[in-house]
Amino acid sequence: MAELVQQLINGLTLGGIYALIALGYTMVYGIIQLINFAHGDILMVAAYVAFFAITVLKVGVVPALVLAVVFCALLGVAIERIAYKPLRQAPRLAALITAIGVSLFLENGGLWLLGTDFRSFPPGTVNNYTYTLLGGTVRITSMQLLILALTLLVMVILQYIVHYTKVGKAMRAVAYDKEAAALMGINVDSVVSVTFALGSAFAAVAGVLWGLYYNTVHPLMGLMPGLKAFVAAVIGGIGIIPGAMAGGFFLGIIEALVSGYGSSELRDPVVFILLILVLLFRPAGLLGKDTVEKV
């Protein structure tokens, strides 16, 4: 029982980070139907920005986080403007390959600039307390609590933006029908930019948390979380914001259970087998609606 609770706590923590990343995937996909493969690498950039802010600029964790979020939001917008915007009318395949190109660019650029070393945050960057529950058998760290709290906060903020602000209304309109939205006087380009900025900002939060939680930063650290978060977005139903959150937590818990009761080597194959099963039986995702494609 204690073991199960422990795995659930670990799973929720991991799932929270996945959910944060998955939000960016799903928002971008909802608006321009593009799998932004570079999204995972934004996470890596954020972790490095925070790392250098803490080690070189000697600032605290909170300013480092803010800096990373701002930097990545701008980076996300820049990537969209330079690489994706010229291809908005091009075949989907071209845009997808461009996204892969941007991802490879960020990864290899990172390896080239920063080297292949794994780096760790200096000790004492975050004060990590461990709390015990259920008579000392279950442990939860303050880091895990922070991750869960921040994840929930971001989700509430996103729900507020999407449902109660003007720009959120514009985002929903563009996702529903780009041309009609443009005819109604919505500036589609700036809505797309806002979407990329928001998505990248969430990925940045996830990246800093990931770096602190596992206490390593590496130029390829964004690869696997990015891929897994995409799987989470697909499982939840891509383009659906609550779906990305549900998918993220679902995937995190599955991973924790597989590592806890099976072997951690089996974690990745299980995730991808799950992805293929979902795609086969519910291609629209667990929360998605089936749509019939019209000719």
Added chain:
Amino acid sequence: MGYFRSKNIAIFLVIIGIYFAVDWLLEEGIITKFQQVNLMLLGINVILATSLNLIVGFTGQLALGHAGFMAIGAYVATIFTVKLGQPFALALAVGSLAAALAGVLIGLPTLRLRGDYLAIATLGFGEIIRGLAVNIEYVGGAAGIMGIPRLTTWPWLYAMTVLTVVAIKNFINSTHGRACLAVRENEIAAEAMGINTTYYKVLAFTLGAFFGGLAGGLYAHYFYLIQPSTFSFLRSFDILVMVVLGGMGSLTGSVIAAAAITLVNALLQDLALLRMVIYAALLVAVMIFRPQGLMGNKELTLNILRPRGGADRGIVGD
């Protein structure tokens, strides 16, 4: 009727000529050890790029799991030579067939998915193969298999490369190949014309997987060792880069791009990381400024040596 046309004979002679020329250079030791490695890599890359082009370029199905098929071919062939002591030819054949079988098994369900979903499903499949290889102790787990005999020689490599390119070219020019092109151009229209789109998608996928497996078998028996990490999705992306740069739907484009990338890799050996940055930037630039790639879907044929008039005969020349 057309098998002995002068052009076919000329191509045949050129193919034979290249073989003996390189063979002589190898015998005389003019090609250094380092160049020899790259020569082998070039052939393997040509096989990988042309076979992926069949799936992505000619049939229009974006698959990101080619390294998975390569892994199956490599592992199965290696099991046959190293663990079971079977001859190389049999091992290569069984490895390729195993990859083709995986192609059918993974293609049948996933090829119903479109575009992005197919891409991500095949990517997932490639990662599953890699994950399984890590978890199976029989094939060495994460450490892989070491001490594979070097059985891939120049005659083997050259024969297999030529076989792959000729087989894929003939497939594309056949009825089945035309059906694949129709699926790429417009799946719904193709279906309305009575083409069984699923059948042709799976067929192209299986053929591509077969040759991907062949490349894997050749790779394993040249480089002594195989590890699951050799076949990560980054390798699938590498192969995709060759296809895209060469032109999706151009076999000669794939051959040229595979050769060019292998050569540039060899020349810029010292700039290993910067090289990859340049590739990535190049990939994005090509997509923005020339989305059809170097060759588009045109082929480099002997027709360009002739006066104008015969040059624009269908998609793949003849």
